[in-house]
Amino acid sequence: MSSERGRGGKARNWLRLFSRKSPPTAPAKGKRDATPDAKEARAAREARRAQANAKKASRPAKTMLATPAADGRHRICVIGSSHMVAYKLAADETTIDPRLFVHFQGLAGREFAAIEADADGIFVDYEKLLLSPRHLRPMWDPLTDAIAYDAFDSFVVVGTLRTSHILKAFYEWRTTGHFSRAYIEAGVEMLIKRDPGVNLGQAIHQASGKPVVTLAAPLTAIAVDVGDQAAMDEAYRETKAAIEKGFHARGLTTVFQPDETVLDASSTKEIYARASQTLAGVEHEDEERAHMNAAFGKLVLPDILAAAGAQQAETGAPRLTSA
Amino acid sequence: MKNPYQSLPERAFWRPSVSEVEPTAISDVYRPKFPVDKSMRVVTQGSCFSQHIGRQFVTRGYQWFEAETPFTHFPAQLSRAYNYGVFSFRTGNIYTPRLLLQWLRWACGRDEAPDEAWTNREGSVDPFRPAIEPDGFASDEEMLASRNGMIARMRESLPSIDLFIFTFGLTEAWENKESGVVYPMCPGTAGGTFDPDKHVFRNYTFLECHRDMTEAVEILRSFNPAMKILFTVSPVPLTATATGEHVLTANTRSKSLLRTLAATLSEEHDFVDYFPSFEFIIQPPFKAMFYDGNLRTVTKEGVAFVMSHFFKAHGAADETDGDDAPRRRTVTEAENDDLVCEEVMLEGAAAR
Structure with a gap:
């Protein structure tokens, strides 16, 4: 939706493979993370993250928005x-x-x-x-x-x-x-x-x-x-x-x-x-x-x-x- | 003719009611003098452990009174750091009978709170609520206005309080030699500067504590003649002692005195009761299983166990999942573990 094309206009889309890097691993947070509960919670989080990344990887290629012409x-x-x-x-x-x-x-x-x-x-x-x-x-x-x-x-x-x-x-x-x-x-x-x-x-x-x-x-x-x-x-x-x-x-x-x-x-x-x-x-x-x-x-x-x-x-x- | 013991119920005997019973099945320990229900407006004050009690009242839908509420639109996670929702009045921890009496004397106008202010790196510190603001106040004027506002709210709201729950913490404190005021923390630990010519250590005797609490009870009842009062003793041991004794014996001295004080006051007044949270944690059947690894702080399970006895005795079904956390909002894991306990600051002084 760009102002140059008015309402209802179709955007020109480029196709580009969409991939997203996994977020950086959080730094250690001290002794609380060392408890069994914290370890379990962390493991669960990592499992969820892995599942989410797998889902993303299986998605169809992501459409990138069209770049406007480089006309100055x-x-x-x-x-x-x-x-x-x-x-x-x-x-x-x-x-x-x-x-x-x-x-x-x-x-x-x-x-x-x-x-x-x-x-x-x-x-x-x-x-x-x-x-x-x-x-x-x-x-x-x-x-x-x-x-x-x-x-x-x-x-x-x-x-x-x-x-x-x-x-x-x-x-x-x-x-x-x-x-x-x-x-x-x-x-x-x-x-x-x-x-x-x-x-x-x-x-x-x-x-x-x-x-x-x-x-x-x-x-x-x-x-x-x-x-x-x-x-x-x-x-x-x-x-x-x-x-x-x-x-x-x-x-x-x-x-x-x-x-x-x-x-x-x-x-x-x-x-x-x-x-x-x-x-x-x-x-x-x-x-x-x-x-x-x-x-x-x-x-x-x-x-x-x-x-x-x-x-x-x-x-x-x-x-x-x-x- | 039977001797008196032959007609006593099972609960009067250790073997059938304690040693032969699975610890968590021990029952009928607490028989309330008066009912506590959801129509009552409840205040909780005292040492760190009383925060657990307050949370449980909130979780179960009782009318836990909060004199100062946090700003409506700020994230709830900010509240604890600024001592909102910790105690009913934003006093910080009140460990000793003398400190409770001091607050009440200020509230009823019997004494006037002094203008004393401490400073730390961040700003002005209230000597009587040294950790109430994590970074201190912007100025002495702001600190005094905040404290006086809190005292005013205490004065305004106590007449409407139905149940005042106070948890005794310890008998040791530091006083100002000149003014006689008592501090919750030793000057120099949570703010201010320690001056041996000005600050004096006190380990209150039973008679002093009894005198203080008798006056405290009288003040509370003067605000509301129908007010009920419930005492508990914190099972959390002392972080440190300044008596020169080993902390183990100093802890017993403090706790046993306060336990006796609670019993005495309860026996003296029909509107005063004692709830045995102390016994549910420290007595032999429980084998310290409700303490964290530091053998000091009480686990969530311990708190849930203690409070289940309280609410069961008052006819309330178990309305929680045993988690001592939520209070009108979702509490994070870190918050759940963090009670606001100024006394823990003394650990910083321990030799490593």
């Missing part, structure tokens, strides 16, 4: 969760600078965590997908092809890190006195560390050496009753700083939603959540306020493309005009 365009691959939809809709509804090639692909919800990256490229771990109770839901454009790093100049990962949760943590620290600063910072770091989008972005960056922009989810569009606006302002500033710092430590850059989309430093303005869509192209229910719409996407996409290196195009910053 800056090629950006956007891989995302359901939060990516706003940006894809924005790309569909506007004209992107012809010197850019932007490709979108993703999986929604928990399935997003099944997208992995290693030295061979970006792919879906079907073992993980099968563990999802909602596996293989019909969706708009699932990531079914492996993506080779050579096919793109930079990557964007639209992840699932809940900005609203981090904001709430900092706000509660400022207003309730219930938590220590160290606890809040450790918790925020753990949220970042465990986020599938962050992990995917980091893995792509490490394997490809290419720039990776990773996005946290926007603030939910549910208005918050802010008791202390000054504290909320400061908490939002801290939230962005913590995300930026955590991403930067992992070799990632990020883009935050524009201030004009934010209400009282605490939520996304409700108009940007109306008529949002799922990855399957279906409109969300009216009360859904976690995902944003094309209007939101249009405001953020230029920043995303710029962060992904689009400014390297001859004319500077990417140009988006309404179709």
Whole structure:
């Protein structure tokens, strides 16, 4: 699904044998691993891994995504969760600078965590997908092809890190006195560390050496009753700083939603959540306020493309005009 | 005429009720004075072993009270390191009767908690909860605010507590000579600096412990006159002793005194009971089989065995799979094995 071919277009696929290396063996973890229980658990893990590798080896050859023609365009691959939809809709509804090639692909919800990256490229771990109770839901454009790093100049990962949760943590620290600063910072770091989008972005960056922009989810569009606006302002500033710092430590850059989309430093303005869509192209229910719409996407996409290196195009910053 | 022993039940005799019975089949050991059910709001405090008791209450769906809850959206794995969900009040371990009394006196306003603060490499340390934050507090102000907030929650919530379970740990402690406050850990072990002119070792006598606990019970009942109190003694031996005695004899001194204290208090008050977790682990029939390889910490199976007696006595069916782990979330294997025990830090001082 690339913006150059419009909706419903067929991707040109290259065929390439897909193979995935086994993950490196985990280092010894001290004496606990030496116990009979730990040995048994390790043996069971290894057996499961061997079984999974055998299944993978018996699968049909994996299709690699087509590489766009090397015609001088800056090629950006956007891989995302359901939060990516706003940006894809924005790309569909506007004209992107012809010197850019932007490709979108993703999986929604928990399935997003099944997208992995290693030295061979970006792919879906079907073992993980099968563990999802909602596996293989019909969706708009699932990531079914492996993506080779050579096919793109930079990557964007639209992840699932809940900005609203981090904001709430900092706000509660400022207003309730219930938590220590160290606890809040450790918790925020753990949220970042465990986020599938962050992990995917980091893995792509490490394997490809290419720039990776990773996005946290926007603030939910549910208005918050802010008791202390000054504290909320400061908490939002801290939230962005913590995300930026955590991403930067992992070799990632990020883009935050524009201030004009934010209400009282605490939520996304409700108009940007109306008529949002799922990855399957279906409109969300009216009360859904976690995902944003094309209007939101249009405001953020230029920043995303710029962060992904689009400014390297001859004319500077990417140009988006309404179709 | 029969002598009194001739009319006693079988459970009064060692041979038929202990030595001739398979150890795990020993029964009818604990006869509760008062019922414990799921309508009661339960607090667990004390030494490390009381963490097992708290977990079992949670696992079985009892109303285990937690005064300070972790931040909703943080991963549960973070909670234990910051002492959320460990004890009902975020006090850290309370090993001695004197320390329990100190917390309660602060809670009821009889005494005021001092502004004393320790420092370590990471930051400010609460002398009375030295391991409550793994990296210390950002400042003395934050530490004091956290402690005072905890004391305030203790004050607010004790009136609504139906059952207060306290596990006695040991009789040894360190006090501040000038202020008289007692520390859970020797200064210099988990923070702060040891000063022989300022810090004094105490091994409390039975009379001191009894006096302290009598006042502690009185304070608890002043918060809620209907509160029931249940004592247990930790079967976990001392990590180290500062008495100059061998740790083996020092351990017996501590545990036997506390066991006697629990019995005495139980005999003095109809609202106070004793649960024999200590006996279920340390007595001869069990041949130390419920201890880990260090002959100190208690195995999961041991905890399950102990607690099955408790809940069975209270008419609750065995509602767990014997695993003493889960508490409102999935607990990892590593967490399951890790109780929060500051006293273990003393092992670092042992000669190798």
